[in-house]
Amino acid sequence: MITLSIVKADTGGFVGHSAVHPAMMAEARREIDRAIASGLLLDGQVAACGDDISLIMTHTYGADAGLIHSFAWDTFQATTHIAKELGLYGAGQDLLSDAFSGNLRGTGPGYAELEFDERPSEPVVCFLADKTEPGAWNFPLYKMFADPFNTAGLVVDEKMHAGFAFEVYDLYQEKRIIFDCPADLYDMLMYIGAPARYVVHTVRSRTLGETAAATSTQRLSLIAGKYVGKDDPVMIVRCQAGLPAVGEALEPFAFPYAVAGCMRGSHHAPFLPVPAGQAHPSRFDGPPRVVALGFQIHDGRLIGPRDMFDDPAFDTARTQANEIMDYFRRHGPFEPHRLPLADLEYTTMASLTRKLAHRWTPMTTEIATPIG
Ligand code: F6R
Ligand code: MG
Ligand code: MG
Structure with a gap:
């Protein structure tokens, strides 16, 4: 081991x-x-x-x-x-x-x-992210291990056809549950589609009994009781031979889906797959970045890394991400660019509530303007 x-x-x-x-x-x-x-x-x-x-x-x-x-x-x-x-x-x-x-x-x-x-050959991809939260891995893990439109092996590989078991954490109540997919797929999506609270922690092959993926699930804002920085998660995915092929593990990132984070941990923005040399979020402290470092592990040695997103095949995702970033930015302080009130990492709401309490009045019928 x-x-x-x-x-x-x-x-x-x-x-x-x-x-x-x-x-x-x-x-x-x-x-x-x-x-x-x-x-x-x-x-x-x-x-x-x-x-x-x-x-x-x-x-x-x-x-x-x-x-x-x-x-x-x-x-x-x-x-x-x-x-x-x-x-x-x-x-x-x-x-x-x-x-x-x-x-x-x-x-x-x-x-x-x-x-x-360690298997005779052990290909692994380490995903590192900045300016987002641990639930950002929910979408790609679903795609890699449960979506046959992403992962051909779920349909055509005998060792994958029985599916994968997802261990999901409720970060608010510190509880966990195992969803056996594909049977529990629709139940699971109800939860992991809310990534601020429900986070996939591990994924295990039902055929091989091997754990194939693990994520970091800490939420610093909950740990500290106040905002101290986005959690900026990492994820390990073991690949091939009954687990997703390397290309199936990378494929979800060809779509620059929206994640929470970016400026002041308080905005939705596209998740930009980049080579390690471009993992420096600058525009509006974003867009949030993801890097994929591939290794072959042999006798415990890390042979690598290969910079997996250093591939022109991800250029379209990067172009789309920049267009999506323009689109989100034009919303300024409006949702859905800005996160819902409950998920903001920075907020002035508590002090505003105190300051403006005396100016809020009930919406009475007398004050309402008559129509017509
Ligand atoms: C987001 C992030 C940054 C900071 C922002 C303000 O995860 O780290 O967007 O929130 O630069 O930082 P402060 O409050 O330190 O000036
Ligand atoms: Mg960071
Ligand atoms: Mg920092």
């Missing part, structure tokens, strides 16, 4: 919330190299999407391992130190707890972890 862990955090932005400074990336790489040399990690790489650093690590300690989580925490402390030295924006933004106690749950950084017996 090996474990693939992606642990990510925003420990400071360069410039504003748009990217990670090279000195922070270099520091994280030094820490990863040390951890490989010491034997803690089988292998590890550092990647970034927007202002979030992702530590992509293989090891033998399993999910939720104290040793791995505290290593990631210490690494993010080190990158925060550099962010402070350089005066970068929001230094240490996602490190919410001063007293880390062995596990990252509830401390701010996000993580997606998958434990598995």
Whole structure:
């Protein structure tokens, strides 16, 4: 058994919330190299999407391992130190707890972890996002693992035809449920179509019994009890041989669907698939970005990455995304560009309610203008 862990955090932005400074990336790489040399990690790489650093690590300690989580925490402390030295924006933004106690749950950084017996060939895609929320993966996971118009294997591959089981979290009530698809498909869509609350956590093959996908499900705004930054989720998808082909895992992103996030975590905007070198959301702090890093895992080593969206076949999605962004932007402060009141990460509503309370009057018939 090996474990693939992606642990990510925003420990400071360069410039504003748009990217990670090279000195922070270099520091994280030094820490990863040390951890490989010491034997803690089988292998590890550092990647970034927007202002979030992702530590992509293989090891033998399993999910939720104290040793791995505290290593990631210490690494993010080190990158925060550099962010402070350089005066970068929001230094240490996602490190919410001063007293880390062995596990990252509830401390701010996000993580997606998958434990598995390495297959003879183990192709994996690590998806990293910036300026959106964990529920942003609901749509592509549905497409990859339940929609035959996306994934041909669901129809024509014996090992996929029985479908996949989706583990879905209710982030508000901290409950979970398993939906066995295709039988439970319509029930599941009622929930996961509301991605601010219901989030797919894992997906498992009903034929192979293998977990095929895992997402990070933390919602920082709920953890902190106040807005501290969008969660900027990550996702691992294992591919091929009875799981979605690499091309089936990437295909959902050929449609730049709308996600919540973007400016001040408070707007719908198209999800833009980009090569790693373009994962720097600038326009209106967006559009939200997704990067896909492909690896072959062999004896725990991460062979890669291949920058999977560095492909002209995604150019049309990028062009459409820019048109959709223009369309949304012209709504300005109106929904559906702006999120519904309950989902805003920034809001003046509470203070406005207090300030204007005495100016709101009942809508009485006497005041109403007569018609005709
Ligand atoms: C969205 C995001 C940014 C900030 C915005 C305002 O997830 O990180 O859009 O919300 O730049 O940031 P502050 O309030 O730090 O000035
Ligand atoms: Mg930031
Ligand atoms: Mg971010």
